[in-house]
Amino acid sequence: MFHAQIPFDRIPHQFKSGLLCRSSQSEKDGLKKADADPSVKAVMICGENGKFSAGADIRGFSSPKRHGVALSPIVSLIESSEKPVVAAIEGVALGGGLEVALGCHYRVAHAKARMGLPEVTIGLLPGAEGTQRLPRLIGVPAALDMITTGKHIPATEALKLGLVDEIVEENTIEAAIRLANKVIGQPLEPRRLSLKPVPKLPNMEAFLREALVKVKRQARGCLAPELCVQAVRAATERPFAEGVRRERELFGLLLSSGQAQALQYAFFAERAVRRWAAPGGASWSSAAPQPVRKAAVIGLGTMGRGIVTSLVKANIPVVALEQDLEYLNKGRKAVMLLLEREAMKMEGGAQTLDFHNPARLQFTVDFDLLCDVDLVIEAVFENMALKKEIFHKLSKICKPGALLCTNTSALNIDEIASATNRPQQVIGTHFFSPAHVMRLLEIIYGRHTSPTAIATAMQLAKALKKVGVVVGNCFGFVGNRMMFPYVQQAVFLLEEGSRPEAVDQVLEDFGFKIGPFRMSDLAGLDVGWRSRKEQGLTGPSLAAGTPARQRHGQRYSPLPDLLCEQGRFGQKTGKGWYQYERAGGRTATPDPWLHDFLSQYRDTHGIQSRFIDQEEILERCLFSLINEGFAILAEGIASGPEHLDVIYINGYGWPKHRGGPMFYASTVGLPRVLAKLQKYSEAHPDVPGLRPNAFLKKLVAVRSPPLKEWMSYLSHQSPKL
Numbered sequence: 001m002f003h004a005q006i007p008f009d010r011i012p013h014q015f016k017s018g019l020l021c022r023s024s025q026s027e028k029d030g031l032k033k034a035d036a037d038p039s040v041k042a043v044m045i046c047g048e049n050g051k052f053s054a055g056a057d058i059r060g061f062s063s064p065k066r067h068g069v070a071l072s073p074i075v076s077l078i079e080s081s082e083k084p085v086v087a088a089i090e091g092v093a094l095g096g097g098l099e100v101a102l103g104c105h106y107r108v109a110h111a112k113a114r115m116g117l118p119e120v121t122i123g124l125l126p127g128a129e130g131t132q133r134l135p136r137l138i139g140v141p142a143a144l145d146m147i148t149t150g151k152h153i154p155a156t157e158a159l160k161l162g163l164v165d166e167i168v169e170e171n172t173i174e175a176a177i178r179l180a181n182k183v184i185g186q187p188l189e190p191r192r193l194s195l196k197p198v199p200k201l202p203n204m205e206a207f208l209r210e211a212l213v214k215v216k217r218q219a220r221g222c223l224a225p226e227l228c229v230q231a232v233r234a235a236t237e238r239p240f241a242e243g244v245r246r247e248r249e250l251f252g253l254l255l256s257s258g259q260a261q262a263l264q265y266a267f268f269a270e271r272a273v274r275r276w277a278a279p280g281g282a283s284w285s286s287a288a289p290q291p292v293r294k295a296a297v298i299g300l301g302t303m304g305r306g307i308v309t310s311l312v313k314a315n316i317p318v319v320a321l322e323q324d325l326e327y328l329n330k331g332r333k334a335v336m337l338l339l340e341r342e343a344m345k346m347e348g349g350a351q352t353l354d355f356h357n358p359a360r361l362q363f364t365v366d367f368d369l370l371c372d373v374d375l376v377i378e379a380v381f382e383n384m385a386l387k388k389e390i391f392h393k394l395s396k397i398c399k400p401g402a403l404l405c406t407n408t409s410a411l412n413i414d415e416i417a418s419a420t421n422r423p424q425q426v427i428g429t430h431f432f433s434p435a436h437v438m439r440l441l442e443i444i445y446g447r448h449t450s451p452t453a454i455a456t457a458m459q460l461a462k463a464l465k466k467v468g469v470v471v472g473n474c475f476g477f478v479g480n481r482m483m484f485p486y487v488q489q490a491v492f493l494l495e496e497g498s499r500p501e502a503v504d505q506v507l508e509d510f511g512f513k514i515g516p517f518r519m520s521d522l523a524g525l526d527v528g529w530r531s532r533k534e535q536g537l538t539g540p541s542l543a544a545g546t547p548a549r550q551r552h553g554q555r556y557s558p559l560p561d562l563l564c565e566q567g568r569f570g571q572k573t574g575k576g577w578y579q580y581e582r583a584g585g586r587t588a589t590p591d592p593w594l595h596d597f598l599s600q601y602r603d604t605h606g607i608q609s610r611f612i613d614q615e616e617i618l619e620r621c622l623f624s625l626i627n628e629g630f631a632i633l634a635e636g637i638a639s640g641p642e643h644l645d646v647i648y649i650n651g652y653g654w655p656k657h658r659g660g661p662m663f664y665a666s667t668v669g670l671p672r673v674l675a676k677l678q679k680y681s682e683a684h685p686d687v688p689g690l691r692p693n694a695f696l697k698k699l700v701a702v703r704s705p706p707l708k709e710w711m712s713y714l715s716h717q718s719p720k721l
């Protein structure tokens with residue numbers, strides 16, 4: 001038998017590292033030649049370096065300068081070949097890569113290969129006829145699931161779905177050649193997916209309608225999933241060629257929507273933050289992480305429980321410590337429940353959770369058991385004195401090389417480190433609740449934190465399948481520091497005439513998973529209240545005679561404090577900015593009591609209530625947050641705008657299709673952001689958060705360069721970075 005092995009890098013113009021770029025005439029000619037050569041009996045397509053293809057090169061994919069990526073003609077050419085074409089899938093076959101494989105007559109995959117159409121995650125849809133071929137091969141429900149979620153499926157699942165014909169444990173290429181040999185001479189018509197009908201469903205119309213409702217609900221303003229459903233619908237309603245035309249139309253819409261650019265920016269931003277850099281230039285290339293063979297978590301409150309669960313899921317043995325048996329037993333029960341749930345989710349998968357073995361998870365009240373751990377994560381509540389006491393103890397008990405992490409959302413890392421004999425090994429690890437679910441891990445280095453400590457924390461983030469973002473030490477770090485002016489504006493808007501549900505609606509329509517007041521009710525109003533009392537902003541330590549709505553000469557709203565004084569802590573007490581069906585309830589309903597309370601409050605303070613439109617709500621909340629972002633960049637608390645954006649997308653529910661707050665600012669236009677801040681600042685001169693930051697002004701003065709150039713306009717790098 002004869003076969004032509006055409007490595008992937010010879011079909012499209014360039015397939016370096018398994019990436020698919022653009023086609024050219026000469027490569028099409030290669031396939032045509034194979035077809036025309038009588039000595040060639042079959043064709044096998046494979047990738048390079050153990051990878052079939054990760055799809056198109058996303059860099060600049062949606063740039064207007066980029067010319068059409070003509071993959072479809074190649075896929076059609078493959079499919080129409082008169083000789084059997086077999087795809088040998090190793091590593092990954094994603095996006096355009098999988099579309100090429102769908103053009104082949106047969107697909108053989110390695111057992112460890114993964115396949116998917118992740119275009120939706122970068123704001124697109126499979127634009128090389130994938131939305132038309134996949135439903136014909138695996139049916140509408142499975143195809144729709146893959147296309148609208150972009151998930152990568154393992155080869156075993158692909159085999160069950162009929163996406164591949166065979167999976168092998170060993171040499172995929174040899175297996176593909178074997179299969180090619182076997183099928184030479186067999187009719188190819190039944191293997192050409194474009195000729196197959198889409199398998200019928202008894203309730204296709206209802207199924208597609210429900211699918212659309214579901215993706216719309218989940219996508220919150222993100223276009224791609226919805227248009228993916230429309231493309232698949234076209235496959236069910238139209239002949240192949242017409243379906244392809246519809247797919248192209250929808251692809252074009254997405255390409256020019258702006259959302260694709262935002263999502264592709266987010267893809268690279270996430271990868272950029274992995275390449276951390278610390279003061280003095282340390283980075284992965286100069287600092288190696290220490291191995292973490294065993295870890296400890298101190299405190300089994302909400303955060304500690306999630307952190308323990310996360311570590312167990314990452315297969316890291318954990319010692320979980322509480323202050324006394326009562327708290328320990330409560331914590332143990334809660335952790336076990338979380339782990340049971342996680343184990344259930346993982347059922348049927350390759351990995352299992354080993355948490356009943358005391359060598360993997362041990363609960364204790366004995367600090368001495370922490371003597372041999374490589375890393376400790378302290379997760380007690382936000383009290384500096386308590387944290388310092390614990391760190392003092394840890395520096396006596398833990399082995400010399402152990403890394404000491406504090407899970408804090410705002411406290412000073414240097415002050416905590418000062419309680420130890422090893423400040424170079426102290427680092428902030430700010431997890432987000434629920435810690436076993438949320439992807440973000442803010443990693444905060446102090447003045448003395450060593451590059452090894454940063455590298456170890458970043459490695460830990462990776463092991464926990466989280467996105468670690470290295471930031472400098474300041475009150476609230478990056479995420480919460482930007483959140484303060486946002487929440488402050490939301491509350492000021494209530495004082496001036498708005499309602500919680502109106503503010504939340506505007507921000508949820510923008511794409512936030514949850515508006516600031518629903519969020520505050522969920523997190524508990526008492527958390528901020530405690531912190532404000534500690535800062536002397538309210539409560540018994542507030543100096544007598546302090547004006548109710550002013551602190552340190554700046555505008556202050558006592559509204560959240562007043563709610564707390566009434567016992568309205570949010571969901572946990574059944575009342576907060578909203579009312580709930582019961583204490584612990586989750587369904588927020590607007591509360592007439594609160595509306596009356598706001599009216600009385602305005603009367604008491606002589607505030608003239610006014611109608612506040614959606615634009616003002618959105619701009620005051622978002623632009624004040626963005627303004628703080630510019631301050632953070634100027635101070636060198638973060639290495640670049642990508643860091644802020646990754647933090648907001650992964651930790652604060654910022655809509656990914658808007659690319660993060662700093663990317664959003666660049667799309668709105670920095671001159672507009674500046675002009676609006678100037679306007680609002682003039683109207684509210686006692687609100688520093690609305691005063692445009694000098695760095696923003698500078699960027700506008702130099703004609704708003706592209707986001708990736710912003711940092712080069714900082715005249716100095718602060719010692720914090």
Ligand SMILES: CCCCCCCC/C=C\C=C\CC(=O)SCCNC(=O)CCNC(=O)[C@H](O)C(C)(C)COP(=O)(O)OP(=O)(O)OC[C@H]1O[C@@H](n2cnc3c(N)ncnc32)[C@H](O)[C@@H]1OP(=O)(O)O
Nearest residue numbers: 054055056057058059069071094095096118127128252271
């Ligand atoms: C108007 C009508 C016209 C109609 C014509 C339509 C024609 C359409 C034609 C073709 C369309 C094709 C669509 C696509 O193929 S879109 C791309 C789909 N593929 C993806 O989305 C894959 C994205 N990548 C990943 O999921 C992962 O990177 C993965 C491949 C699974 C590897 O993961 P991991 O091992 O964790 O490694 P990293 O993620 O860190 O990646 C390593 C470096 O590689 C860079 N990378 C990865 N994928 C791409 C890509 N597709 N394009 C460019 N660069 C990519 C990544 O950024 C890392 O780089 P660095 O180390 O510098 O950070």
